[in-house]
Amino acid sequence: MSCFAIPDQICQRLNSVAARFFWGQKNEERRIHWKSWRKLCIPKKDRGMGFRDLSLFNQAMLAKQACRILQNGTTLLARSLKARYFPRSDILLASKAHNPSFVWKSLLVGRDLLLEGLAWRVGDRTRIRIGRDAWLPDGRENFRPARVNEQWADLKVVDLLLDN
Template sequence: MCDAINSTLARYWWGQKYDEKKFHWISWQKLCTNKNKGGMGFRDINAFNLAMLAKQAWQLIHGTHSLFYRVYEARCFPSSMFLEAPLGHNPSFVWRSLLSTKDVIIDGLKWKIGDGKRIGVAMHKWLSHNPIFNGEPNPELKVNDLIDADTRQWDRGKVHALFIARTSCNS
C-alpha cells in the first residue's frame, strides 16, 4: 500500500501518465530528503509508516499499564518482553507490523546502566559508540563485572584489559 502511494506521488511529480515513460531528473530519494539538506521535503510513506508503527511498538515497551499493552502481552508475548517476542504461530497483520519495527527501535536504543547486572558488555548497546575489544569478549560478561564493588567506579584494570585504548571509560 505504501509503495502504491509513493508511486502515485512520484508519477504526479514527474507528470507521468500510465502508458508513457518520462525521464526522472531527480531521484525519489532526493525528493524525500529534507529541504534543509538539499531535497524537496516530500514524505516517504514507507518511512513515515514505519515511524508511526515504531511509536506504537514503543508503547509496548514503556506503557505497561495500558490496556493496549495488557492485551498484546497476553496474546503475543506472555513470557517475554516485546523486544524479545517471537512472531508466533498465527500472527495477525498488526502484530507482524509491530514486530517489523524492532530493528528500528533497537538501533535507537541505549541502556541506562543502573547497577549493570542485566546489561551484557558485548550483547547490548550501552555505549554511545561501538566498543573495540582486545580479542573475543566473554558473552556472559556483564557491565557490572567492570565496576569495582567498593568504589562504584570503573575497574580500570579490567576495562583496559578488555578494550583497546580508543574505547573510553568515560562513556
C-alpha cells in the same frame, strides 16, 4: 500506517501517484523527471523537496508504536499483546509466535527498526548484560555489546565495579 505494515507494492504505487502529481503528468502522457524520487525524498533542510518515502514512513510509525508499548506497559493494548505474545519478557525479546495476528507481525517490523537504533541508559547498572546488550558506544553514534568470552556474557555491569 501506525498499526499495520502496508505492503511494499502499495507504498510504491502511492509514491508513484505522488511523483506523477508533482511532475504534472496526466493519463499516459510522459514528462521529464529532472530529479530522481530518492532525491526528492531528501528533507527540505538538506536542500531536498521533503517528500516522504511511504515504506520508510510506515516502518517509522510502527517503530513508534513498539516504543510506546515498551515505555508504557500498562495500556490495554500493551497488556493484551504481552499476555498473548511475550508473557515472560518485554517486546524487545518477543518472538513471532505461532499463528500471529497481522497487527503483531506489523509491530515486529517496527520493533526490529527500533532495535537498530536503541541503546541502553546505564542507570543503576543491574539490568545490562555486558556481552549481550548494546551499551558501549562504538564511535559512530551506535552502540554494541562488550566483546567478552561467552562465559562472562551474562554478567551485569554492576558486577564489573569494585566495592570500596
